Amino acid sequence: MSPGQIAALVAAGAFVLLVLLLAIPLLKLGKTLDEATIAIRKAHENTDPLFTEANQTLTHVNTQLERVDGITANARAVTGNVSALTSLFTATLGGPLVKAAALSYGVSKAVRARRKAAESPNKHTRRRPRGGKR
Structure with a gap:
């Protein structure tokens, strides 16, 4: 055997060892990809329900929102009716x-003033305006 053939055998052995x-990692990666495929399939099957x-x-x-919309429209109509009734x-x-x-307030004030005047006969019944001329 020549040194070139020995070098070729060593290189071939190294290549076989490298392969x-x-x-091993390629086989493990293949198993991992198979498991990922199975997991994705199961997830897809479980998402339909x-x-x-x-x-x-x-x-x-959506059905409940339509009902609430009807209630809101009715409440808006009632509010408008109450507003119109209040204005009327x-x-x-x-x-x-x-x-x-105003009349009852004026009458009650006048009655109080008369009663006060009747209770104290010595005092003047009329008040003078403040700061006004005599």
């Missing part, structure tokens, strides 16, 4: 009620 050393239930939940929520009440009875309240 064997690299084969989840999506179905989520869709049913969203449908139920203020327009028809507000002015006369204010006048009646």
